[in-house]
Amino acid sequence: MNKKIILSSFASLLFLSQVANAEIKIGQGSLTFNAALASQYITRGIDQNKDSVTPSVGADFTIPAGGFNLYLGAWVSGSDINLGASQERDYYFGVNKSFGITTLDLGYITYNYPSVTDKSLNNAEYYAKLTIAPEKKPYTFGIAYYLDDTDGVKNSGIKSDKDYYEVNATYDFGVAQGLVSYGVFDNDTKTTTVSLSKELIGVGFTLSYINAEKDHGTVSQITRDRDYVTLSAKKVF
Numbered sequence: 001m002n003k004k005i006i007l008s009s010f011a012s013l014l015f016l017s018q019v020a021n022a023e024i025k026i027g028q029g030s031l032t033f034n035a036a037l038a039s040q041y042i043t044r045g046i047d048q049n050k051d052s053v054t055p056s057v058g059a060d061f062t063i064p065a066g067g068f069n070l071y072l073g074a075w076v077s078g079s080d081i082n083l084g085a086s087q088e089r090d091y092y093f094g095v096n097k098s099f100g101i102t103t104l105d106l107g108y109i110t111y112n113y114p115s116v117t118d119k120s121l122n123n124a125e126y127y128a129k130l131t132i133a134p135e136k137k138p139y140t141f142g143i144a145y146y147l148d149d150t151d152g153v154k155n156s157g158i159k160s161d162k163d164y165y166e167v168n169a170t171y172d173f174g175v176a177q178g179l180v181s182y183g184v185f186d187n188d189t190k191t192t193t194v195s196l197s198k199e200l201i202g203v204g205f206t207l208s209y210i211n212a213e214k215d216h217g218t219v220s221q222i223t224r225d226r227d228y229v230t231l232s233a234k235k236v237f
Helices: 003-017
Strands: 024-026 029-038 054-065 068-078 087-099 102-112 123-132 139-148 153-155 158-160 164-172 177-185 189-200 203-214 226-236
Touching: none
Parallel strands: none
Antiparallel strands: 024 029, 029 054, 029 226, 054 068, 068 087, 087 102, 102 123, 123 139, 139 164, 153 158, 164 177, 177 189, 189 203, 203 226
16 A cells, blocks of 8 residues: 555544544444554464555444343454455444443454455454453453354364453543553464543544464464554444
């Protein structure tokens, strides 16, 4: 991606920050959109777009139902992790419910690479997330588990089951919000992330340090331990 495209994308994001909230009411539900620009697209310690600046857009619909919140969404990002891929398209749906200070989130997500000829590179997961947010406290704690639903992720012609486990915590410092997480991607990576987030002019900025350790599995998607420092900007409207 050349500098003109990067600057154009960032300028567009700043323009969106000046637009009034465009949340659309549909019955009791609401539809929102988001746009983001990241210096790198890293997930679970794996570079998804060859160290390139990466734009993304998404849409989310939520609706209350019987004391629960139902949601579904779609997200599209630049991606070059798979041979022939230029784009990643994710689709997801789920339900969440708060019980006092605890929130439970259950859902299903698919990861799709429409331009690749080998459709086995597409994959999907069930997920469960539990977050504890004590009342009137500046911190939260969370755990997450993603269960592979497509016989694993393919790498170098081999597929391996790759469930994902994570523990995380956040802290509101007032001037910025902090996050620390540790995740294990079976047979692939062990990832530690430390982030600081701050909203400015209606745009959420996040600065992250990510340490990814290569697992001993032969199908790991990284060839060595890696460290990343990333900056992203995201607007929800």
